[in-house]
Amino acid sequence: MYLVEGTITLKLPESSNDVLLKNLYLSCDPYMRNRMSKFDGPEIEGFHAYTPASPLAGIGVAKVVESGNPDYKEGDLVWGITKWEEYSLVPSTQIVFKIEHTDVPLSYYTGILGMPGITAYAGFFEIGSPKKGDNVFVSAASGAVGQLVGQFAKLTGCYVVGSAGSKEKVDLLKSKLGFDEAFNYKEESDLDAALKRYFPEGIDIYFDNVGGKTLDAVLLNLKVHARIPSCGMISQYNLTQHEGVTNLLNLIYKRVRIEGFVVTDYYHLYPKFLEFLLPHIREGKIVYVEDIAEGLENGPAALVGLFSGHNVGKQVVIVAR
Amino acid sequence: MYLVEGTITLKLPESSNDVLLKNLYLSCDPYMRNRMSKFDGPEIEGFHAYTPASPLAGIGVAKVVESGNPDYKEGDLVWGITKWEEYSLVPSTQIVFKIEHTDVPLSYYTGILGMPGITAYAGFFEIGSPKKGDNVFVSAASGAVGQLVGQFAKLTGCYVVGSAGSKEKVDLLKSKLGFDEAFNYKEESDLDAALKRYFPEGIDIYFDNVGGKTLDAVLLNLKVHARIPSCGMISQYNLTQHEGVTNLLNLIYKRVRIEGFVVTDYYHLYPKFLEFLLPHIREGKIVYVEDIAEGLENGPAALVGLFSGHNVGKQVVIVAR
Incomplete structure (x- = not known):
């Protein structure tokens, strides 16, 4: 550039x-x-x-x-x-x-009121089909989309854990963005073990922003009928050779749905989205x-x-x- | 044993x-x-x-x-x-x-009238959401489930191609089971090229019985809003180290749904399934x-x-x- x-x-x-x-x-x-x-x-x-x-x-x-x-x-x-x-x-x-x-x-x-906002809204509510009490995991959790998914999950009554790439972001997730837990994926040598620590009973919704190794570890920690809105795979965009995901077999016995989506398919929800979100912003309930x-x-x-x-x-x- | x-x-x-x-x-x-x-x-x-x-x-x-x-x-x-x-x-x-x-x-x-039959029925009709004119690909196509998926696809007015592992099976798919096309995956050094040959416009439904390399090649050949009922991954069951699937990024831009399922979740459809299938068997329309x-x-x-x-x-x- x-x-x-x-x-x-x-x-x-x-x-x-x-x-x-x-x-x-x-x-x-x-x-x-x-x-x-x-x-x-x-x-x-x-x-x-x-x-x-x-x-x-x-x-x-x-x-x-x-x-x-x-x-x-x-x-x-x-x-x-x-x-x-x-x-x-x-x-x-x-x-x-x-x-x-x-x-x-x-x-x-x-x-929050534009493309990433509707992305979080459509991916979490329309594809994730969340219900109260669900265990939700979000990667790139402090990013444009992730920070909203976490707050939407809390509003829905879910338990939500985010992963991010620095101590500063992890602190932000817990102190300001209302995540129940957060961890720095760069400090976890075993992502599977990290997920088992935060989700001893497994994950109901994984909002995937990164793909690759994180997705592969999540596949080992899903609950039955889990949903994976596949929003982005940023870990792969700069790789010439994409990482192989090896644990897809878990999709079958756990009856899991992975669904990729593109926000432009959901722009018709924008008025409903604004109506939902603006009051929360004005009242400081979503930051x-x-x-x-x-x-x-x-x-x-x-x-x-x-x-x-x-x-x-x-x-x-x-x-x- | x-x-x-x-x-x-x-x-x-x-x-x-x-x-x-x-x-x-x-x-x-x-x-x-x-x-x-x-x-x-x-x-x-x-x-x-x-x-x-x-x-x-x-x-x-x-x-x-x-x-x-x-x-x-x-x-x-x-x-x-x-x-x-x-x-x-x-x-x-x-x-x-x-x-x-x-x-x-x-x-x-x-x-056909038991577990594999309902598997094919639920996976194709309930998860695959087929419509007339869809391009359907089935792996392990001459197997217990695959041969039915192909015939269900033809009944629905789809174009259907099957892959199998021998000339005998490929002949069976085309001559007896009504598939439009079939190929021997063992003779294709480039599965992506084979799929592009049979699906120049891409695949709407991939009924996955095998996982692994075939799934990875399919991911390069999907149409927008494609569906992948994930029924089995037989290519992986005997591997200590599962093959990595590298093309999942295609799920996003193509807005694809992969959904794993287990037939026991669909046994309630059995009476409806029998009512649908028995006349077709008696009339020789499904073999x-x-x-x-x-x-x-x-x-x-x-x-x-x-x-x-x-x-x-x-x-x-x-x-x-």
């Missing part, structure tokens, strides 16, 4: 239906790594491989400067797929939602930890940092306030 | 509630291998580890000789969990169903291939043969006709 400076005219091309955006907050998300490789997966809106020498694209919060689409007007705040630049010209179809509630931090629409990088020039390091666990909480890049 | 001869008195112990059975047909099933190792899975009726120096237990068809339970009487034909011996004394709870229809071969109650070993003394070799693919079709051991 490199920074390119230049001059543009802030004007919508004549008879364009596009929307000219001033970018405010950009979201650093693990899936962006996969767009930097040849991607032979299915067509998902905004999910094709990046074109070298073009700006990165990703989720962001932006303000409409000029609009060729009557649904948006100057001054509207929106979140959706934009580019890593100060101003972007995007098709209006890339806007996911207009922002209606501004009594909460705008940056939240890259996280959210963000890691803010100031300035577009600090974006590349912030993005790369996700893959070594540099960020504490949701990684955001501020382009403008 | 070894053969033990002895003399018993064919008489129910006084005030016993058990049932004395004359065993007729015994079923050779892959899951029995797992009962020969330390099994730390959940308690499933009739599924604990075998006790060395005791008779093997498994599914069988038997005739009631004497009954301490009023639900069964002398002469009743039943199928359920019995032992690998000429006569067995079993708790009546081990009987799964009384056999009501005897215009079909009795041995069928170890296969079933059995591999018969004659005599209890040939049982051990028949059972071991499953794991090298020696059997062609459902492996049955005849104890008595």
